[in-house]
Amino acid sequence: MMLRTTAPLLSVLALLSAGSALAAPAIIATASLGGSSAGADADLSGLPGTLENGVAANFLGGIGSGLAYAGNGTFLALPDRGPNATPFNPKIDDTVTFIPRFDTVSIDLTPAAAGAALPFTATATLKATTLLWSATALVYGTGEGLDVPNGAPAQNTADHFYFSGRSDGFDPAQNSCDPANARVDSEGIRVSNDGKSVFVSDEYGPFLYEFDRATGKRIRAFTLPARLCITKLSASKDVEIKGNDVGRVTNKGMEGLAITPDGKTLVGAMQDPLEQDGKDAATKKVLRLVRIDLASGATQEFAYKLTDGSGVSEIVAVNDHQFLVDERDGGGLGDGSEAKMKKLFLIDLDGATDVTALTGQALADAAVKKTEFLNVVAELGKIGVTPAQVPSKIEGLAFGPDVTKDGAAMHTLMIANDNDFLPKDSGPNVFYVVGFTDADLPGYVPQPIAN
Known part of the structure; x- marks a missing residue:
């Protein structure tokens, strides 16, 4: 990918070199990950052989579906559920027995040399x-x-039963949210404040699970509102969508x-x-945010109305009541x-209406107010x-470590x-x-994570 420095970025570099505050959120670095010590396009799962579609079981891909700071x-x-973008069996939506996983990645940020394209x-x-599992x-x-x-x-x-990305792994006698x-x-993925647990959200259920970070063992399954679940399950997306008029839309x-940040x-x-x-018609662009109390498991729902995007791909907490929401279209590299x-x-969400019991116009009227923080395409x-x-699928968001260059300090947000x-x-x-400053995002509170 070719990178070129433009006038807005030059102004950022000038501010940084002068020891001044960052003027606005701006991209300060990029990195890519194409393999590991196990080889190109290989993760460190150690899984041998290939999946049903011939792709290596340890293929490193799609790792930005979710991103959490640890x-x-x-x-x-x-x-996500594995390599299914290449057609091989429409009966199972081209899905395979890819074992769900998370990859631990270190991202080292260092000030660039003078004259570099990015700071x-x-x-x-x-x-x-x-x-x-x-x-x-x-x-x-x-x-x-x-x-x-x-x-x-x-x-x-x-005593180890691994989860799978294949679409036919369900009990047809139960609803889609059955933890079996x-x-x-x-x-989606986040880390607990003690650093010991990992929380993962999913599209099939939807499920929300807590896993032991060290072993990958599931230690808790949260109970989500029944209105999110579907009752007629199928290995085929098209069949599943046609069979349900309540619950999440398949693959969404x-x-x-x-x-x-308080971890609660x-x-x-x-x-x-x-x-x-x-x-x-009143709510065809209104989706639901579900707030879950970790201690009790109690839930509340809030309404979010799409602007021009076709859906929401991520949410990250700024503090205990403000959040950044990633809204996007499907255009870009990979989509042609x-x-x-x-x-x-x-x-x-402070003062926002709990929409658990709302539908129709009342649900639409209760949508949270939102303001644009970052235009990713423009940046x-x-x-x-x-x-x-x-990239057509900008999906992972996580705040990262603070950095300093030439006396100018800033926070970081990874995309x-x-x-x-x-x-x-x-x-x-x-x-x-x-890179961004307190002036760009007032009230930002980093999550304290024990190591």
């Missing part, structure tokens, strides 16, 4: 890959009638996840309006089109990334992409580092 320059990067250099290194038995697809073998991972043991379902399409579940609250963002909300709308909006344009080169496991078509796993 302290000391370390991030947890989350791939900092960033180096991303894969440190570990952790597979996600349950100590209790899970329901896998048998493969019967679907032209695939049984979906239980070969790595399963008597093996299928997981992980999309709990796409984003935030944890407040999670907020999950649905990607799209629920089936029942999307059918109402130009990106037009990828923006971060600031919202505040990438300032460093030479054209709309056609902007990552989901390349759908297609680096040749959708570009590499990339991280864009945005």
